[in-house]
Amino acid sequence: xxxxxxxxxxxxxxxGKDVELRCxxxxxxTALYWYRQRLGQGLEFLIYFQGNSxxxxxxxxxxxFSAERTGESVSTLTIQRxxxxxxxxxxxxxxxRRRGTGxxxxxxxxxxxxxxxxx
Amino acid sequence: DQQVKxxxxxxxxxxxxxxxxxxxxTNSMFDYFLWYKKYPAEGPTFLISISxxxxxxxxxRFTVFLNKSAKHLSLHIVPSxxxxxxxxxxxxxxxxxxSYQLTFGKGTKLSVIP
Numbered sequence: 001x002x003x004x005x006x007x008x009x010x011x012x013x014x015x016g017k018d019v020e021l022r023c024x025x026x027x028x029x030t031a032l033y034w035y036r037q038r039l040g041q042g043l044e045f046l047i048y049f050q051g052n053s054x055x056x057x058x059x060x061x062x063x064x065f066s067a068e069r070t071g072e073s074v075s076t077l078t079i080q081r082x083x084x085x086x087x088x089x090x091x092x093x094x095x096x097r098r099r100g101t102g103x104x105x106x107x108x109x110x111x112x113x114x115x116x117x118x119x
Numbered sequence: 120d121q122q123v124k125x126x127x128x129x130x131x132x133x134x135x136x137x138x139x140x141x142x143x144x145t146n147s148m149f150d151y152f153l154w155y156k157k158y159p160a161e162g163p164t165f166l167i168s169i170s171x172x173x174x175x176x177x178x179x180r181f182t183v184f185l186n187k188s189a190k191h192l193s194l195h196i197v198p199s200x201x202x203x204x205x206x207x208x209x210x211x212x213x214x215x216x217x218s219y220q221l222t223f224g225k226g227t228k229l230s231v232i233p
Contacts, residue, residue, distance in 0.1 A: 035223075040225070042125075042208065042223040043210075044147070045220055059220075061218075091162055104163075106220065107153075110155075110162030111162050
């Protein structure tokens with residue numbers, strides 16, 4: 001597709017359940033990011049994938065959070081044993097190339113997000 | 120500890136006037152700054168950026184100013200239009216790591232009144 005696609009757009013789950021969120025980046029984009037935005041907060045970095053390199057997981061808030069990406073394609077973010085504080089909009093973004101490798105505005109292309117509500 | 124701060128959660132401006140959105144940062148290692156715009160139910164979209172080697176970058180109605188000594192940047196929109204009504208996020212990144220891992224502020228909601 002033309003843009004970053006995320007699914008589901010909305011997810012309501014019960015506390016303690018596992019959820020899986022999916023991101024389809026823009027074709028040809030080697031970098032993929034997951035961010036989340038909790039109510040009234042800014043965007044919070046979670047994890048970054050670049051090609052086949054080891055992901056940067058420094059933003060994951062706990063070991064209940066994990067993410068995978070196969071090559072330069074789809075990524076899934078999994079939250080195990082969800083808690084109410086996990087309620088947020090989870091945003092995926094992709095970009096063309098790594099920083100410092102040619103002209104790049106640093107522009108991240110974001111999807112519309114997956115709104116997660118944990119009851 | 121917020122490294123990127125947008126102290127004004129909202130701003131209202133008359134159509135045709137100038138909108139000035141402010142952003143302060145604490146991490147002196149930041150060397151690249153961006154502004155994103157977000158409409159409801161949409162993902163943020165890139166607006167304009169500036170490298171720390173510059174103090175001004177202009178793109179049409181949008182100009183970003185960087186004051187490194189004050190660790191402050193601002194986005195000027197002139198003239199403001201009703202379609203500019205959105206939440207504006209300031210973001211910054213540090214060199215190294217090969218990524219654009221951005222640190223975002225909480226956003227400022229701009230309302231342009233016709």
